[in-house]
Amino acid sequence: MSSIFSNRKFLLGYIVFWLLWIGMQTGLLYRLGFRLEVAFPDSLVDNGLLALGGVAVSHSLRFSRPGKKKYAYIFIWSLGMAAVCTLLVRFSLSFLFNEEKEYQLFLFHSLPVRFWLAFLMTGWTAMMSWMWYTQEEQQENENRKNQAEKFSREAELFRLRQQLQPHFLFNSLNSISALAGSKPEEARRMVQQLSDFLRSTLTREKQQYLTLAEELQHLQLYLSIEEVRFGHRLNIVVENENAGLSSKVPCLFLQPIVENAIKFGLYDTTDKVTILIVAKLDREMLEITVTNPFDPSTAIPNNGAGFGLSSVKRRLYLLYARHDLLETQTNGNEFITRVRIPQANEHILS
Amino acid sequence: MIKTIIIDDEPLARQIIKEYLSSFPEIHVIQECNDGFEGIKAITQHQPDLVFLDIQMPKINGFEMLELLDKVPPIIFTTAFDEYAVKAFETHAVDYLLKPFAKERFDRAMHKWMGQHKQSFENEKTPNWIETISQQPDQQQRVVVKLGNKVKIIPIQEIHYFEADDDYVKIQTQEGGFLKNKTMQYFEQNLDPKQFVRVHRSFIIQVQQITRIEPYEKESHIAMLKSGARIPVSKSGYPKLKAVLGL
Numbered sequence: 232m233s234s235i236f237s238n239r240k241f242l243l244g245y246i247v248f249w250l251l252w253i254g255m256q257t258g259l260l261y262r263l264g265f266r267l268e269v270a271f272p273d274s275l276v277d278n279g280l281l282a283l284g285g286v287a288v289s290h291s292l293r294f295s296r297p298g299k300k301k302y303a304y305i306f307i308w309s310l311g312m313a314a315v316c317t318l319l320v321r322f323s324l325s326f327l328f329n330e331e332k333e334y335q336l337f338l339f340h341s342l343p344v345r346f347w348l349a350f351l352m353t354g355w356t357a358m359m360s361w362m363w364y365t366q367e368e369q370q371e372n373e374n375r376k377n378q379a380e381k382f383s384r385e386a387e388l389f390r391l392r393q394q395l396q397p398h399f400l401f402n403s404l405n406s407i408s409a410l411a412g413s414k415p416e417e418a419r420r421m422v423q424q425l426s427d428f429l430r431s432t433l434t435r436e437k438q439q440y441l442t443l444a445e446e447l448q449h450l451q452l453y454l455s456i457e458e459v460r461f462g463h464r465l466n467i468v469v470e471n472e473n474a475g476l477s478s479k480v481p482c483l484f485l486q487p488i489v490e491n492a493i494k495f496g497l498y499d500t501t502d503k504v505t506i507l508i509v510a511k512l513d514r515e516m517l518e519i520t521v522t523n524p525f526d527p528s529t530a531i532p533n534n535g536a537g538f539g540l541s542s543v544k545r546r547l548y549l550l551y552a553r554h555d556l557l558e559t560q561t562n563g564n565e566f567i568t569r570v571r572i573p574q575a576n577e578h579i580l581s
Numbered sequence: 582m583i584k585t586i587i588i589d590d591e592p593l594a595r596q597i598i599k600e601y602l603s604s605f606p607e608i609h610v611i612q613e614c615n616d617g618f619e620g621i622k623a624i625t626q627h628q629p630d631l632v633f634l635d636i637q638m639p640k641i642n643g644f645e646m647l648e649l650l651d652k653v654p655p656i657i658f659t660t661a662f663d664e665y666a667v668k669a670f671e672t673h674a675v676d677y678l679l680k681p682f683a684k685e686r687f688d689r690a691m692h693k694w695m696g697q698h699k700q701s702f703e704n705e706k707t708p709n710w711i712e713t714i715s716q717q718p719d720q721q722q723r724v725v726v727k728l729g730n731k732v733k734i735i736p737i738q739e740i741h742y743f744e745a746d747d748d749y750v751k752i753q754t755q756e757g758g759f760l761k762n763k764t765m766q767y768f769e770q771n772l773d774p775k776q777f778v779r780v781h782r783s784f785i786i787q788v789q790q791i792t793r794i795e796p797y798e799k800e801s802h803i804a805m806l807k808s809g810a811r812i813p814v815s816k817s818g819y820p821k822l823k824a825v826l827g828l
Contacts, residue, residue: 397661397662398637398661398662400661400662401661401662401679401680401681402591402594402661402680404680404681405591405593405594405597405661405680405681405682406591406593406594407681408597408681409593409594409596409597409600410593412597412600413596413600459593460591460593461591461592462592494590494639495639497590497639
């Protein structure tokens with residue numbers, strides 16, 4: 232922990248205060264009729280010792296701050312320091328000016344006043360230091376706590392980004408294995424697509440955010456594989472207004488949503504299935520809707536808690552501290568997933 | 582002729598099983614199914630000797646499908662990645678194949694099945710192993726029941742309470758009660774204990790459904806639900822309920 236005197240403002244204030252105080256005492260003694268040659272050294276020795284005493288008290292508090300008995304501790308320290316200072320003043324000044332009879336008398340009579348002033352001054356310095364160090368310590372604890380929270384949040388976000396891969400990966404490999412027997416050319420193409428997708432995932436998942444353009448590009452790689460896995464029944468339409476392309480979005484957040492839409496859409500009907508992805512920017516909110524057909528009579532009621540979606544929800548909460556960014560609704564035979572990504576920071580920058 | 586059914590949501594995944602099966606000419610694939618609903622129909626209709634079953638499928642997963650069958654045929658699970666279930670397969674199913682699987686591995690599973698097949702097994706009742714492998718996240722969100730020929734999926738939020746009913750558990754919802762061939766203990770262990778509390782030997786209630794709790798006779802209580810139902814709370818159930826409600 233840094234010393235209170237390493238704070239420049241405080242150090243400057245402390246020095247200026249004592250200089251003013253020395254000036255005041257010199258002036259006072261001068262007004263009382265002492266010559267400047269006497270008044271100034273008196274003030275300098277007296278207050279110089281006090282200033283040093285304050286530093287000593289403050290330092291002792293830096294390393295040991297007894298919890299409950301703090302006031303008693305500060306009180307005793309200040310009392311002791313004041314006594315030491317007063318004694319030193321008494322002997323050094325009477326030694327310096329042993330010729331001046333009038334001053335000797337004054338010095339003797341002013342000792343109680345000097346003692347109480349010394350006590351107040353060291354006590355005040357001690358209190359200031361004590362508060363400073365306590366606050367400093369709290370600050371440090373706070374920082375540590377924030378740091379720990381940040382780490383655990385980062386870890387969770389990382390885990391959430393990772394989690395969705397294995398099913399997709401192994402199922403794709405299984406498809407390749409199937410194609411290798413019957414259609415080796417297609418198998419080779421799919422190996423290529425899967426590699427492109429994995430490479431893109433590896434470079435992107437280190438980042439927390441991507442632009443919408445990058446995210447859509449990545450999604451295309453994913454969709455080209457899904458089209459092989461699920462055959463020609465799958466038709467995907469992506470619409471977006473150019474204004475939104477540079478919007479910031481959490482990296483790879485669309486894939487689980489689209490994956491969910493494909494799974495739900497594909498087997499509720501036997502026809503070709505169209506999945507519609509629309510992105511639009513509305514002031515500070517990027518809104519992305521994914522629409523897929525579904526059969527209300529067999530699908531799970533009040534859905535939205537599929538694993539893919541719940542992990543997206545959790546991620547959005549960790550990133551934006553809001554629970555309402557992912558919504559699902561049904562509209563006749565359509566299942567709509569709506570995600571909103573706040574763009575507030577982006578807006579301020581541009 | 583040996584009858585088999587393949588249940589998987591991906592055409593290519595079904596294709597490779599068919600391809601591998603071509604070296605077993607006595608085995609005939611009598612049907613391929615896209616999802617669990619089709620699977621139930623096909624199994625009930627054809628009574629196959631062997632079923633290849635994927636776990637992760639749309640609508641209901643493979644385990645839920647098995648729960649709904651009166652008679653469970655021998656199963657070889659085929660799954661891409663299943664952190665919840667692999668352990669259970671090891672002890673109970675004929676075999677499990679992790680996708681993608683090689684022909685040799687597939688053949689080994691087939692030979693294992695043939696060995697068991699010769700001993701001829703009778704699975705008259707739902708084998709109890711199905712209960713041990715239900716840690717799937719979606720199975721903690723919903724309960725599937727059979728209603729005549731139809732399958733009904735009940736989201737757990739809609740369940741008012743569970744009541745023991747001989748060998749069955751009655752699941753009470755707004756729409757009425759549904760019977761399921763499970764134990765009270767199964768539900769007590771698999772549902773979120775903060776949401777569902779076993780308040781009595783024969784009752785598990787959803788705490789959000791409670792409107793008030795009144796003392797009843799000596800040492801026992803009665804919980805009033807939103808639906809108007811009155812559920813007895815036993816002497817040992819009351820402290821559990823109080824703990825969950827934070828009283």
